[in-house]
Amino acid sequence: MAEQKQTNKAKQTNKGKQNPNSKKKFSIYWIYVVLFAAIVFLWTSGTKDGKSNVSREVNWEKLQKVINNKDFSQIKVINKEYAEIFIKQEAISRGDTMYNDIFKNDGGIFSSDKLSLDKLNASYVYKFVDYQDFREQLQTIENQWNVQDTLGKDLTELQKQQIIAQNRINPTMEKRGGFWSENSGFLISTLFLIVMWIVIFRMMNRGSAMGGGIGGIFSVGKSKAKLYDKDKNTNVTFADVAGLEEAKVEVMEIVDFLKNPDRYTKLGGKIPKGALLVGPPGTGKTLLAKAVAGEAKVPFFSLSGSDFTEMFVGVGASRVRDLFNNAKAKAPCIIFIDEIDAIGRARGKNIVGGANDERENTLNQLLTEMDGFGSNAGVIMLAATNRADILDKALLRAGRFDRQIYVELPELKEREAIFKVHMKNLKFDESEVNTAFLAKQTPGFSGADIANICNESALIAARRGKQVIGKQDFLDAVDRIVGGLEKKSKIISPKEKERIAYHEAGHASVSWLLEYANPLLKVTIVPRGMALGAAWYIPEERQITTKQQMLDQIISLLGGRASEYITFGDVSTGALNDLERATQMATAMVKYYGLDDKIGNRSYYDSTGQSEYSFQRPFSEKTAEIIDERVHELLEDAYKKACEILTENKDKLKLLAELLRDKEVIFREDVENIFGPRQWEDNIEGIKPKEENNNNETSNAEVKENK
Numbered sequence: 001m002a003e004q005k006q007t008n009k010a011k012q013t014n015k016g017k018q019n020p021n022s023k024k025k026f027s028i029y030w031i032y033v034v035l036f037a038a039i040v041f042l043w044t045s046g047t048k049d050g051k052s053n054v055s056r057e058v059n060w061e062k063l064q065k066v067i068n069n070k071d072f073s074q075i076k077v078i079n080k081e082y083a084e085i086f087i088k089q090e091a092i093s094r095g096d097t098m099y100n101d102i103f104k105n106d107g108g109i110f111s112s113d114k115l116s117l118d119k120l121n122a123s124y125v126y127k128f129v130d131y132q133d134f135r136e137q138l139q140t141i142e143n144q145w146n147v148q149d150t151l152g153k154d155l156t157e158l159q160k161q162q163i164i165a166q167n168r169i170n171p172t173m174e175k176r177g178g179f180w181s182e183n184s185g186f187l188i189s190t191l192f193l194i195v196m197w198i199v200i201f202r203m204m205n206r207g208s209a210m211g212g213g214i215g216g217i218f219s220v221g222k223s224k225a226k227l228y229d230k231d232k233n234t235n236v237t238f239a240d241v242a243g244l245e246e247a248k249v250e251v252m253e254i255v256d257f258l259k260n261p262d263r264y265t266k267l268g269g270k271i272p273k274g275a276l277l278v279g280p281p282g283t284g285k286t287l288l289a290k291a292v293a294g295e296a297k298v299p300f301f302s303l304s305g306s307d308f309t310e311m312f313v314g315v316g317a318s319r320v321r322d323l324f325n326n327a328k329a330k331a332p333c334i335i336f337i338d339e340i341d342a343i344g345r346a347r348g349k350n351i352v353g354g355a356n357d358e359r360e361n362t363l364n365q366l367l368t369e370m371d372g373f374g375s376n377a378g379v380i381m382l383a384a385t386n387r388a389d390i391l392d393k394a395l396l397r398a399g400r401f402d403r404q405i406y407v408e409l410p411e412l413k414e415r416e417a418i419f420k421v422h423m424k425n426l427k428f429d430e431s432e433v434n435t436a437f438l439a440k441q442t443p444g445f446s447g448a449d450i451a452n453i454c455n456e457s458a459l460i461a462a463r464r465g466k467q468v469i470g471k472q473d474f475l476d477a478v479d480r481i482v483g484g485l486e487k488k489s490k491i492i493s494p495k496e497k498e499r500i501a502y503h504e505a506g507h508a509s510v511s512w513l514l515e516y517a518n519p520l521l522k523v524t525i526v527p528r529g530m531a532l533g534a535a536w537y538i539p540e541e542r543q544i545t546t547k548q549q550m551l552d553q554i555i556s557l558l559g560g561r562a563s564e565y566i567t568f569g570d571v572s573t574g575a576l577n578d579l580e581r582a583t584q585m586a587t588a589m590v591k592y593y594g595l596d597d598k599i600g601n602r603s604y605y606d607s608t609g610q611s612e613y614s615f616q617r618p619f620s621e622k623t624a625e626i627i628d629e630r631v632h633e634l635l636e637d638a639y640k641k642a643c644e645i646l647t648e649n650k651d652k653l654k655l656l657a658e659l660l661r662d663k664e665v666i667f668r669e670d671v672e673n674i675f676g677p678r679q680w681e682d683n684i685e686g687i688k689p690k691e692e693n694n695n696n697e698t699s700n701a702e703v704k705e706n707k
């Protein structure tokens, strides 16, 4: 490790300067150059038939002798520029000194004990000035031979012709390109292969240095963590994280542990090893970690739980080791693992897939690294998850993630602060847009939802051709995010429209007349997203829910179907979403929350998440039947109650439904005009509905869909 540190330091100090040692280093690329040269040499020195070429230039006098001796086997005329004259084996074997310039036992161009033409192409090269002249010279020799062979002999014409044919020197004509044009194909393809080889090799090296790229296959065991340090920093600071004050204090303390460890250790305390950020999606856990990276001024390794997994076995564990090795080299530093549940799920066997060995190995390695024999001084782990309940208990114990920091959905004041952060860069109408008002309109929204509203409002205002974003743009953005895009063009027949109006009016009426139903804000039958109509509520921000509150909510969920039944005498498919939610709530009441008298104070909730993979139920067949029965009874009772309420108020329901059918959107005060003031005061955080709803503002956090 010390070695690695030193190399790092050396790299930093020599940045921009040339390393004096670098000259001495042997470059591996020289091997390629030598290889290439060798290939070219072999290629040029050999021929296609595997023999070596040996040639000597010759003048006409000597060539004349060779030809006259008939020592040549072949004459080739190349490109009508020169001739190659090949010598017979017998001529060499004869030991004629004339040929010593090519063949010589004591060191000619070609020297061997066994002189053999099998091994070489030995030739003379004669460069003539003019091909025709050369041809004529050969012709003259041929004629001389003919005269010698026929003079004074009584030969028939046929015999004469045979002698002439025998004496004919038939040079073969050959066309040859130059060396480059002949060999360019081979050279280019060889060069191309070498270049490709070098490029791939370099990419592999770079890939392995970065833990990815084409070298991924070779660097698969390397950690994929992104490193933020003083050279590469995130520009997120704690000022960008609105609210979350308690969480901020905790993470700031972690930064302080790293910077001033003595302050804590001198009293005998130990520095915590890790902190887990737990909370619902979009509440700013990752943002908080980014702010730590921005503020801590210590190296910060950031990666996601899924970065450990790969298709290869053993990679996860190897990446964990590599991550900790890198981190220890950079200590003091912080490691941040987002979505740690991807690897941190509780270990155990399940019948469906067996144990997930690879993930468990990764987790085991993580546990070992966090609390193993090796010293991790100066490395603090931060992790984020939505599901701390399914994490392995060993991961959560003190000594690993000593601290759990809960990041909750923002409260009214926090929402206001988040709006302020995200509206900093927006051009909005300051006279009408008020962050406090917007915060009141968005209970149950996460920081990510609020960031989305701000962005969406700017897009809506731009679509409307406005110069600044108005209040209505914000409110429309809220509606859009909750319910989806308005689909005014959807074709709905008048009969369907009437049924939808009655369905939604049913929800509104029942919830108006029940004490614990969520406070209503508006009802609409304009199709939006997947829904054909919706009743919009503001859910009360409460920490616990009573049995009666749950029952009232189920009753108002079934109000839509009840209204259809009472009015039309039959029911439709439009209640699918209502039924699904009502069933889920009733099942949760019976199975998990112990809110049913017959099942009693029992809960079959499995916080480890293992039961999701299990074929076995934690209860008997008999209990399963009772659960089914009780869920059914609860829902039927709720439906009966909804029918009762609506039958008692059938006239008012009719008025409300007709008003809704005609106006398409009705507000809280319209319901109040028909049903009279609500008996119970709505406990809505920060809203005084009677005053504020007059200006037709919409607000919501929960949509009842009517598909």
Ligand code: ATP
Pocket: 240, 241, 242, 243, 244, 279, 280, 281, 282, 283, 284, 285, 286, 287, 288, 384, 385, 386, 418, 421, 446, 447, 448, 449, 451
């Ligand atoms: P998940 O669990 O789904 O990963 P998360 O809790 O990590 O979600 P972030 O990714 O941190 O959520 O937040 C998403 C976005 O929401 C941020 O980029 C930011 O724009 C906005 N946001 C969330 N909380 C806050 C906050 N407290 N202040 C300012 N912006 C916030």
